[in-house]
Amino acid sequence: MARLTSQFKPIHLLIGLVVFALAAFLINEGREPTQHLRVLAGSELEDVLPLLDEIERETGIRLEFDFTGTLDGAESLAAGAKYDLAWFSHAKYLNLLQEKTGQRYIKSSERIMTSPVVLGIKRSLGERLGWCSGAVSWRDIAAQAATGGLRFAMTNPATSNSGFSTVVAAQVAFSGEALSVEQVDVAEMRQLAKGHQLRSGSSGWLVDLYLRQQDQTDGLFNYESVLLSLNQNPQLKEQLCLIYPSEGVITADYPLLLLDEAERVSYQKLVDFLKSTSIQQRLMASGRRPVNAQVALAATFPNQLILEAPFPATLEVVDAILMAYLDRQLRPGFSLYVIDTSGSMEGEGMQQLKTTLHGLSGKDQSLTGQFARYRQGERIGFLPFASQPKSLSSWDFSLNTETLSQLASAIDALQPKGGTAIFDALVRAYELAAVERQKQGADYPISLVLMSDGANTSGRDEEAFRRWYQQHGPKNIPVFSVTFGQADQGQMQRIAELTGGRNFDGRKHSLSHVFKTIRGYQ
Amino acid sequence: MQRRVLAPFLAGLLLLGVAAAIWFSFSEQRQLSQRLTLRGYTGSENIDFFRDQATIQRLAELGFAVEIRKAGSREIASLDLKDIDFVMPSGAPAAEKIRAQHGTPAPSQPFHSLMAIASWRPIAEILVKNGFAELRDGIYWLTHLDRLLQAMEDNQRWSDLSNSQAYPANKRLMISSTDLRHSNSAAMYAALASQIWHGDVLQSIDQARALAPRIARLFLGQGYTEHSSSGPFEDYLVMGMGKAPLVLIYESQFLAEAAAQPSRLRSDMVLLYPQPTLFSERQFIPLKPAANHLADVLMQDQKLQQIATQYGFRSRDPRLFQEYVAAKGLRTPEHFVDVVNPPTFEVMEALIDAVAKLYH
Numbered sequence: 001m002a003r004l005t006s007q008f009k010p011i012h013l014l015i016g017l018v019v020f021a022l023a024a025f026l027i028n029e030g031r032e033p034t035q036h037l038r039v040l041a042g043s044e045l046e047d048v049l050p051l052l053d054e055i056e057r058e059t060g061i062r063l064e065f066d067f068t069g070t071l072d073g074a075e076s077l078a079a080g081a082k083y084d085l086a087w088f089s090h091a092k093y094l095n096l097l098q099e100k101t102g103q104r105y106i107k108s109s110e111r112i113m114t115s116p117v118v119l120g121i122k123r124s125l126g127e128r129l130g131w132c133s134g135a136v137s138w139r140d141i142a143a144q145a146a147t148g149g150l151r152f153a154m155t156n157p158a159t160s161n162s163g164f165s166t167v168v169a170a171q172v173a174f175s176g177e178a179l180s181v182e183q184v185d186v187a188e189m190r191q192l193a194k195g196h197q198l199r200s201g202s203s204g205w206l207v208d209l210y211l212r213q214q215d216q217t218d219g220l221f222n223y224e225s226v227l228l229s230l231n232q233n234p235q236l237k238e239q240l241c242l243i244y245p246s247e248g249v250i251t252a253d254y255p256l257l258l259l260d261e262a263e264r265v266s267y268q269k270l271v272d273f274l275k276s277t278s279i280q281q282r283l284m285a286s287g288r289r290p291v292n293a294q295v296a297l298a299a300t301f302p303n304q305l306i307l308e309a310p311f312p313a314t315l316e317v318v319d320a321i322l323m324a325y326l327d328r329q330l331r332p333g334f335s336l337y338v339i340d341t342s343g344s345m346e347g348e349g350m351q352q353l354k355t356t357l358h359g360l361s362g363k364d365q366s367l368t369g370q371f372a373r374y375r376q377g378e379r380i381g382f383l384p385f386a387s388q389p390k391s392l393s394s395w396d397f398s399l400n401t402e403t404l405s406q407l408a409s410a411i412d413a414l415q416p417k418g419g420t421a422i423f424d425a426l427v428r429a430y431e432l433a434a435v436e437r438q439k440q441g442a443d444y445p446i447s448l449v450l451m452s453d454g455a456n457t458s459g460r461d462e463e464a465f466r467r468w469y470q471q472h473g474p475k476n477i478p479v480f481s482v483t484f485g486q487a488d489q490g491q492m493q494r495i496a497e498l499t500g501g502r503n504f505d506g507r508k509h510s511l512s513h514v515f516k517t518i519r520g521y522q
Numbered sequence: 523m524q525r526r527v528l529a530p531f532l533a534g535l536l537l538l539g540v541a542a543a544i545w546f547s548f549s550e551q552r553q554l555s556q557r558l559t560l561r562g563y564t565g566s567e568n569i570d571f572f573r574d575q576a577t578i579q580r581l582a583e584l585g586f587a588v589e590i591r592k593a594g595s596r597e598i599a600s601l602d603l604k605d606i607d608f609v610m611p612s613g614a615p616a617a618e619k620i621r622a623q624h625g626t627p628a629p630s631q632p633f634h635s636l637m638a639i640a641s642w643r644p645i646a647e648i649l650v651k652n653g654f655a656e657l658r659d660g661i662y663w664l665t666h667l668d669r670l671l672q673a674m675e676d677n678q679r680w681s682d683l684s685n686s687q688a689y690p691a692n693k694r695l696m697i698s699s700t701d702l703r704h705s706n707s708a709a710m711y712a713a714l715a716s717q718i719w720h721g722d723v724l725q726s727i728d729q730a731r732a733l734a735p736r737i738a739r740l741f742l743g744q745g746y747t748e749h750s751s752s753g754p755f756e757d758y759l760v761m762g763m764g765k766a767p768l769v770l771i772y773e774s775q776f777l778a779e780a781a782a783q784p785s786r787l788r789s790d791m792v793l794l795y796p797q798p799t800l801f802s803e804r805q806f807i808p809l810k811p812a813a814n815h816l817a818d819v820l821m822q823d824q825k826l827q828q829i830a831t832q833y834g835f836r837s838r839d840p841r842l843f844q845e846y847v848a849a850k851g852l853r854t855p856e857h858f859v860d861v862v863n864p865p866t867f868e869v870m871e872a873l874i875d876a877v878a879k880l881y882h
Contacts, residue, residue, distance in 0.1 A: 018533060092746055111760060137692055172745070176677070176694070246681075246692040251761065291760045293786040307691045308765035310745030314881060 035266055036062045040081065042088040042161065043067045044203055044223070045254070047286055051279070059269050069202075069520075070161045075367040077105050077259070084260045085267065087112075089161040089223075089252035096315040108258035110271045113280070113288035116251040116306050117165035119152070120227040120240035121219035132241035138173035141245060142188040145195025151443075153198035153210045153220035158322050158371030159520030162203045165250035166221040169309040171321050173247035181316050185324040193329040197443060201520025205502060211235050212500055213476065223252060225287025228300060242302050248309030254288070322371060332378035332397075333445030334436050335522050338429045340452040340484075341384040345416040349453055349485055356512040357382075357411045360519065361397075361404060364512070372516040381432065382410055385425035386418030387458045392432055422452055424459030426479070426495070427468055434474045446477045447522045449515070450495065451506070453485030462491060469498060480518045482506045559587040560813055563603075564610040565595040565706060566752035567635075567772050568804060571833045580825050586816055594749045595706035596874075599623045608813035610806050612751075612772070613706040615713075617805035618867035624809065631803035632820040633827065633835035635774035636858070637710050639664060639697065639794040640755065642763045644688035646792050651685040655794060660853050664796040668718045670695070674740065680767070689767065694743065698757065699770040702741045703878045704749040710800050711770050712737050712873060713864035717798065724865040727872040734876035741877060751775065759786045768794075772802060773854070777834030781850050798860035804835070 034056060046067060056062045066083070068076065074094045077086065078101065088094070091109055098104055119141065126132040129144065144150040155163035170192055175183040198213060200206035203222055207230055210220045214237055220227075224242060231239055256274065258267040273279060280290040284298055297304070312318050339353065358364075362373050374380050374397040381394035393410045395403050426448070433446045456462065478501030481492040489505070496503040502521065504514045564572065571577055572590040581588055593601060595611035599620045603609070611617055617629045641649075646662045649655035654670045656663050664670065673683075673695050680691040702708040716724050716733055724730050741747065748754055755775050758766040776793045779785055806821075808814045820826055827837045831846040840856075847854050864870060 135690055248693050306764040313745050
């Protein structure tokens with residue numbers, strides 16, 4: 001050290017600094033700064049989030065996800081939402097939308113992994129029917145559902161891709177490949193819909209619902225990947241066999257879509273990385289099939305030959321299939337809206353609520369609005385409440401002018417005034433629901449939507465409600481609670497959990513968005 | 523003492539290196555600026571040829587830098603071509619469409635391919651057993667495309683065929699193709715079917731319109747179809763036999779994949795040659811005078827012709843293609859006796875327009 005110091009000359013310092021600066025400059029040149037890309041993605045892709053750090057390390061690209069439903073996503077892209085990339089379980093709907101509008105959102109598309117949407121059926125029933133080993137057609141499934149011998153869970157085809165793929169594949173199998181709008185409502189579809197007992201707006205929540213009600217259900221339609229992992233779930237009482245109908249299924253192929261041409265180079269880098277053998281192996285561990293031929297299919301995949309159904313050629317046909325299923329084939333239920341009309345709703349809150357309810361009656365003509373509309377024959381009830389529950393108004397929904405105008409006046413007549421008796425209103429709603437169930441039978445689908453903008457101020461409290469519910473609450477009538485304004489989020493959450501429903505936050509999204517989302521669960 | 527020499531020495535070396543790097547990079551820039559940069563659109567089936575390093579390098583030696591973009595052959599005509607120097611669609615009707623709409627000079631045909639059907643050994647065997655196809659010298663010939671089309675018209679399902687246990691599908695017989703409204707390979711399929719059903723090349727717009735409903739069923743029956751030829755072939759490679767038992771492709775797509783490293787072709791994938799078949803020339807059309815020279819180079823340069831054979835294209839000099847195929851141990855027919863021509867542009871357009879109307 002001493003020797004070095006003694007030989008120190010300013011010129012060395014200068015040279016050292018130059019070398020240091022150059023080296024720093026060169027190192028900096030070599031490493032590009034992290035690039036951020038915005039991705040609009042389907043919610044079923046949430047399980048790739050753990051890969052984000054690795055993607056960033058290997059490619060220098062940080063992906064920032066916004067999650068949404070398939071139709072929701074298509075709608076926002078068509079409305080000009082600015083994203084660099086999109087990643088959905090499939091791009092067929094978006095492709096057809098492009099075809100129809102003549103706009104080109106998708107600049108490039110590369111599939112990353114695949115998973116067919118299939119039926120998981122309890123092994124004992126499957127074996128009794130000979131379905132676990134032999135070929136099964138969609139007609140077999142529809143016939144079994146029609147007799148009540150196959151009660152299944154499935155997501156809403158307008159809000160979730162697994163329900164969408166099921167309905168489209170079945171319809172194509174029944175009507176033939178070249179189907180037209182006139183051919184979509186066939187008897188076999190009505191038979192199939194008879195078995196559709198459990199409803200959900202998302203593929204993930206459907207699994208929870210199935211687990212809760214597995215004793216009264218025979219199976220569920222979902223992604224092969226979801227069903228394979230469900231079969232590993234310790235809460236599952238009976239293993240499921242996976243049924244791949246012989247006319248074909250529709251496979252999710254998870255294409256990564258380039259939306260912004262300027263990001264093409266980064267896009268290609270990402271695609272190459274996601275298709276690399278190591279990442280494909282990891283994706284396969286999530287139950288998805290690899291697209292890279294170098295990666296051999298693991299033995300855990302039950303069926304080597306997946307027969308793929310053709311997908312309809314036009315948007316009109318797809319929309320007609322969805323509308324027919326929701327409006328004419330699926331059994332309409334009773335949807336009871338328990339609505340807070342306390343004084344605090346005055347002004348903006350009440351305005352939003354009224355617009356939302358008008359929208360669901362058919363005034364919202366957006367893509368998502370059309371499919372969220374009340375369904376033909378569905379019983380719609382409004383139970384407003386303030387310091388106490390008010391009187392019920394209800395209708396069998398239909399698009400005739402009389403019903404529509406009655407509904408519209410009932411919505412317009414809602415008046416904000418008084419306190420907030422959440423739990424008295426809920427008890428009243430359950431009593432009304434029980435009467436309806438008495439009339440229609442045990443499997444009549446009923447759901448409550450509770451919207452409140454404040455804490456409970458009158459009537460029984462949460463604890464009293466809990467005791468009442470445990471003693472008298474009818475089974476399988478979930479409450480979908482909407483937190484709004486100053487409502488107690490924790491309390492709204494607990495109501496949903498207690499009743500097997502789900503809580504939605506009306507403060508993060510518009511009330512209209514939240515109510516449309518809930519329609520997927522009804 | 524050592525250190526005293528080493529520090530300035532290292533610093534000097536670094537400076538020298540930096541200077542050299544700057545000089546090299548600068549001279550590269552200068553070279554680049556001397557090159558003629560040309561922008562073009564081509565069908566997806568030709569894109570890999572242009573993106574190949576060997577192509578890029580050879581073109582650079584010859585003074586070109588080419589920026590290539592992908593578009594369906596039949597889509598090109600309707601794109602904004604203001605800043606585009608050349609286009610290279612596949613197939614004469616697509617080229618004529620561009621000429622008709624943009625008044626471009628005559629195209630040249632640097633290489634070509636022919637229509638074939640990508641399939642699977644179990645499927646090919648079922649076709650042989652049901653009298654649609656024959657295996658001759660290790661090559662599957664779809665000798666009775668007419669009967670296959672008939673079976674499709676009769677709504678036959680795979681499970682209706684005899685000896686079809688290897689493909690237990692309740693799905694209808696169908697050849698997958700691209701979207702007829704956007705892509706040349708689909709137009710070639712329509713041309714082939716019209717030849718068989720009409721008994722000759724369609725001669726008039728009236729004949730085309732009369733045949734449109736039957737042709738439409740071949741496409742509508744497939745449901746949703748992709749715009750670009752790489753789509754159905756990707757389905758074939760990735761989704762497998764369950765999605766794509768029979769896929770209309772260019773022979774070149776299959777041969778290029780066979781030679782790729784790593785190749786995605788598996789041992790049970792086979793190519794069927796329909797009889798009759800159609801040739802499909804790659805049509806180079808210069809839009810700006812600057813691209814004329816590129817046309818000459820693509821036509822005449824041995825090296826580029828050779829690279830094209832690596833992408834499965836049949837070269838202008840057939841020997842290049844045969845040498846390449848032999849070297850790769852692939853089996854392809856050398857001679858085709860039964861080759862038909864597509865209808866003229868006007869007739870083809872009339873047919874496609876009439877079919878497009880039936881989509882809605």
